[in-house]
Amino acid sequence: MISINNLTFEIGARALYDEANWHIKPGDKVGLIGANGTGKSTLLKIIVGEYSPTAGTVSMAKDLKIGYLNQDLLSYHSEKSILHVAMEAFERQNQLHSEIEVLLKKLETDYSDDILNKLSDKQMEFEALDGYSIEFRAHEILAGLGFSEDEQQRPLATFSGGWRMRVMLARILLQTPDILLLDEPTNHLDLPSIKWLENYLQAFEGAIVIVSHDRYFLDRIINKTVESRKGKLTLYAGNYSFYLEEKSLREEIQGNQFKNQQAKIKQEEKLIERFRSKASKAKMVQSRIKALDRMEKVDDIDDDNPEVNFSFKFSKPSGRHVVTLEQISKSYPNLEILDRTDALIEKGDKIALIGANGKGKSTLLRIVADADSEFSGTSTKGHNVSQTFFAQHQLEALHLENSLIQELINFAPKQTETELRSILGCFLFTGDDVFKKIKVLSGGEKSRVALAKALTADANFLVLDEPTNHLDMASVNILIQALQQYEGTFIVVSHDRYFLDNIANKIWYIEDKKVKEYPGTYQEFEEWNAKRTVKSSDKPAKKVKEEQPKPVKVVANDDVQKTLQKKNKELSSLEQKIASQELIVKQLETELAKEEIYSDAVKLQEHTRNYNSEKARFDQIQAEWEALAEEIMELESLS
Known part of the structure; x- marks a missing residue:
């Protein structure tokens, strides 16, 4: 081919x-x-x-x-409807349709055999090319790519770049x-x-x-x-999974070959060095030198999947409730997104917010991140919550005259240049790349810089909107490892299912204008949702109530709510004590590791006694927090 x-x-x-x-x-x-x-x-x-x-x-x-889809097609401009643009794929059918229309017009005044024969030939060819079904096929593919009937009649020029790319894809698929x-x-x-x-x-x-x-x-x-x-x-x-396994085997074989060859080369070099000065062995030495020169060298394997060598840092943990959404409603002209919905993000949640475009994912994310104030209801941040928000518009906050490394140094002065260069390296900026000015970078490169910058923030709560855009597989793996190690809370929107399956412990989705939650991984959600869909299609008149996740309830009756408020204040106070006591314990652990302490028996005994006392106090406060947290959970179950 x-x-x-x-x-x-x-x-x-x-x-x-x-x-x-x-x-x-x-x-x-x-x-x-x-x-x-x-x-x-x-x-x-x-x-x-x-x-x-x-x-x-x-x-x-x-x-x-050849049908070729590439990102350059985003520049295609047309004032015609997207249905018309998609149907441009049928070049010959469109030409025949125009010719048939002309002949039919002529036929109104000219009934000659010549016109009738031409019309018959054109209609037969049009039918042979399945011309009568091309509009249906175009409708079908555009619908599959997410366009409603009304949208298919809108001009291409009124759509954003991403949606225009879908139209280009539809046109290419229709070309078969x-x-x-x-x-x-x-x-x-x-x-x-x-x-x-x-x-x-x-x-x-x-x-x-x-x-x-x-x-x-x-x-x-x-x-x-x-x-x-x-x-x-x-x-x-x-497929790709096979490639990973097969490449691993090939690299294992290559690695062994490299080690064996290197051992042989060292042995030969020792032999050459040993007899180089002996005239009687000169011929043998020259022969072995030539043999080494002729040897086809085996390359050592390169590690294309480095392990993450940085971790997120934040100075203080958040309280138990990170974000509380109560009775949130949000709408645009002619479109209602959310209707009096409740939701709760708790400490340690790793939430994937999924769903079709237009369902309100980005809107909900902005509400959570306090980037959208045009809604009814309340969005409340919990105790000690420090947040960073990554979205594609964050590119506008980059300082174009800065170099990459200077941008990160200014944003995260507490981190060393080595740590910051390591983060940039994870996102494909290596060597002298870190000294490039941001203004010379492409859009994709700026996006990677913005993401690297977000990862340096002193934040215990991350809000991430499509963080894997413009990353290759190695960089996605780095981001997965970093988020798996992250001890804080995050909510992320992404269409990369492998990424979601490896980082999320809860799934949020918007259904019937409510935020709904599935307590599990993305793969588990997919399996559950597939079963639910089958049940719904088998019994269209009945709803699957027993498995339907409900919006998280956060509003209790008045008496329980007052008690909850009091208990939550006590919990916040304990959390502050835990944070303070944890610092004391860590400081004492650092002291115990110093040579002047552990090498002096008297000092060691005194510091060990202090450490054990403070550690016992820390454990006691932690136990009080756990007991109070359980009590709060029981009260919430009554609401």
Whole structure:
């Protein structure tokens, strides 16, 4: 289908590809993966002819029909409806439709056989090309990608970039090409649309090449994986999960080969050094030197998945209740988002807020983050809550004249430059990159800087809106590890299911204008929701009441509410005592670790006695807090 032979592509003095080879066969569904900057998007542009290779060839059949989705399509502008734009995919059918209309107009005054024959021929071809169903097909695909009937009649120019990209995707899918080249197709899709696209691509009969950082999406579609790395293209005969296992095995073999070869080289070098000065052994020494020079060296393996080497820090823990939402209502013109809903975020919650676009996720997130005050009801922050809010508009808060490292130093002066450079490194800024001015960065790079900046905040509560946008898989893994280690509370909106499944312990979703909660992981929620959907379809007249999560209740009756307020004040007081006592205990632990203390028996005994006393006091306060917390929970159950 497409044959790439000895492809070399150079940008300046750098070879992005160096004699790379790859053959795409009919029916192949391939995930093209690799770190940012390894040339994945560039390779797609080479295949479609936008870029010319420095050397080598890309060959394919002349009549091969390629559908190519890339981020450049965001610049496409049209005042026509998105239905019309999508139907531009049917070029021949549209041409025939126009010609038929002209012939029908002529037929009003000219009944000649010539006109009738031409009309008959055009109508037969139009029918053969399934022209009468093209509008239905366009409606179907646009609906799958999240467009309502009314929206399909709106001009393309009235939609934001993300929605315009969906229209471009619809147009490409309607072309039914022989091969689809998709560059980050899930970037602007919500979860329902991603699932719809998965089902569509699974049934697609042509070949597919997908560049994506969504590993769940890849696993459900591809049957082959090609890794772009160090100028080469390496094929793995399975999906992304298979690739991870197979690459691990290959690296284990390569690592052993490298160690064995290095041991052999050292042995040979010792032998050469030992006999180098002996004339009688000169021939043997030269022979072994030449053999070493000719030896094909095995490379050591590179660690593409480094473990996280930084952690979130905050100076004080929050109280038990982080955010309390009571009777929240929010609406826009002609659209009601929330209606008198309650919700509660508690200390230690790791919440994933999911759902289709337009259901109010970002609105709810802004209310939680105090970034939206135009609503009715109350949103209350708990005791000692310190918050940081990451969203794409945070890019505007970056100081364009600062270098990357200076931006983080100014924001987090308590952290060392080494720690800050480590954080930037996790988000693909290494070496001299940290000295670049922010004003020269791309939008995606600025987004990564803003996220790195958010992670340095002294915050025990994180509000994160699409934090994985513009991150490659290695950086997503770094963020997952960091959030898994984070001891505070967070709520996150993301469409990356692998990310959500690895960081969340609660799921929030908006249904019937209420915030509803599922107490479990994303995968568990998906299984529960699938069963609920099946039950609903089997018995449409009945609601599944026994499994329906309810909005979190936070309002009790008057008597219980007064008692709760009193107990919560006591709890807050204990939390402050715990924080103070914890500092005392940690200070004493630091003292005990000093050499001048543990090397002096008298001082050691005195400090140990003080430590045990303060530690016992800390344990006592902690026990009082736990007992009071249980009492509060019982009272809340009565409300």
